[in-house]
Amino acid sequence: MARPDMHDPVLADLAARIRAAVVAAGLPDTDPALERPKQAEHGDWATTVALRLAKPAKQPPREIAQQLIDHLELPEVVTEATIAGPGFVNFRLAHRYHEDLVQRIVEEGLRYARTELPDERRETVNVEFVSANPTGPLHIGAGRWAATGDAIAELLEAAGHAVTREYYVNDAGEQIRRFGESVVLVATGRQLTEDHYRGDYIADIAADLRAEHGDELFTRAPGDAPTLDGGGAAHASGPGGPLTEDADVAPGQVDAAISARVGVLAVEAMRQRIEDQLLELGVHFDVWFSERTLHDSGAIERTVAELTADGQTYETDGAVFLRTEVHGDDKDRVLVRSDGRPTYFAADCAYIRDKWARVDGQSGGGGRLIYLLGADHHGYVARLKAVAACLGIPGDRVEVPIGQLVNLLREGQPVRMSKRAGELITLDEVVDEVGVDVTRYAFLRQSLDSTIDFDLAVVTQQSMENPVYYVQYAHARISSILRAADERGFDADEVDDADLSLLDHPAELELLTAMAQLPLVVAEAAELRATQRLARYAEELAGTFHRFYTECRILAPEEDRTPEETARLEALGRARYHLALAAKQVLADALGLLRVAAPERL
């Protein structure tokens, strides 16, 4: 639970005083936990300690609340503490608190939304997301993980942690040979079977590879073909040796060494294309981790050996199993097949071991691994956590948020996508059609737990069906006013000269209160890995600004009026100008953390 008092010295002081009052009243010592009342009329902050202490103290909550208030020394900026309802204690902040807030926001800029953590609480976090197989371009569904993982990473950084964004590239194994084989077959004009990848992108890759390497790439077996599933496996005769083909896969019509070499090149080409797709969505990865390096470096063998030495494995029918069931998995999992080849799962084990070694002990708050997965992979969660347990990684340090899937629609009708038939709508096609901000925002404003219906027809409308425009419009509107004000000689640097105590209109107070929430919202969104918190907050803040705009003018209309009146309106205008400046900053911060543009003009 993010705590308001972590982000605000005034609230920290209040929380400490409440706690002292609880103790002074002879009540059981407890965390006061400040909360925001739902109704603004109840006050700015509230505590429910009295309700929670009722049982242990064996007294009615309202009586406890009274004792609390009797012993409470209110800080100067808290103007009142009242008992309400069943035993809430509500606090109201002095206007000066909000005046200071405007100054702080304007002065601190981007830092306002961010938390500085002491080293002992600062975690080193690895966020892995997307990690789609590099055997085809990303489709729209991957966009959800891209936008969400990226925003979660951004939020964690804002919350004070050190974050790495990582993509695990499945560039090893049978699928890569098959991918290479598909490219070779297309390049040489031969027939594909049902097990091959198809689609225009295969032909594109074939053409690119031909241009770069010539025809012999597809026809001449290399002397040094890469191994795709572990050079150390018993069956493989090392680099250049033949690859075993699974009996249940249609026999390739292509020399395995050619397929392997083409597969590796094709996968790198596809990975590059995926990277470009992600960049188009504004998502940048720090690490592209190759599964193949785990095979080549012997990391998989070492991991299996380590687990075996630790007594975590056993052999049945010639296959090596890992005891994951005792750690909550449905059943034990095969690490090494009876023919000696390691499974994909074995690579997963080596991977998590490698990743943990990179985050463990890097900062005082400890390491953390986050795997953002789609609901179609939810079956992995138990085994992933079990592997972590087998490897001695603390269970609470491996997190696997599961996101529900995306349905692509057009006017309510499902858009059919079949990878096999090569019919798919790629992520970049959607981004081109509807725009990067709309795409990102559509994914970020909904909870991971709910399935998203992404309707191209709806999302391309520039209307309130698209709340991102509402927020961006508010930002553009503020920018426009500020431009006009600047022309009339307002100065952003003169915040000290503005009399902010003049801001007492309900719409102004509402805006001040809303702006005060950003640091807490960011902290909570980060903690819950819930991007929609921040998106909804941005919408709320935008609405608050629109109301302020409607009711409160910054630039006084030119009319005949007394000199006194003119002076009053000018002073008020200056105060409002700085309020708008701060609101713009907060709105830009919120959008920025979601990595959605905050335009000066729409």
Added chain:
RNA sequence: GCCCCCGUAGCUCAGUGGAUAGAGCACUGGCCUCCGGAGCCAGAAGCGUAGGUUCGAUUCCUACCGGGGGUACCA
């Protein structure tokens, strides 16, 4: 069969045990001599069903109903 997610206003969705459950869209009625009407104000409308835990449940637990996804010596 077992596992995960969802069911909140006519529609799309927020709401991590608290006070009177919120937005947008759609609908009805208002607001432009003046900083961007992609805006503002007002109205009507809701927690799938049945139990349980709790001072307090949309939130936690159980069962049921309805929808989505998963359940390989594949990768």
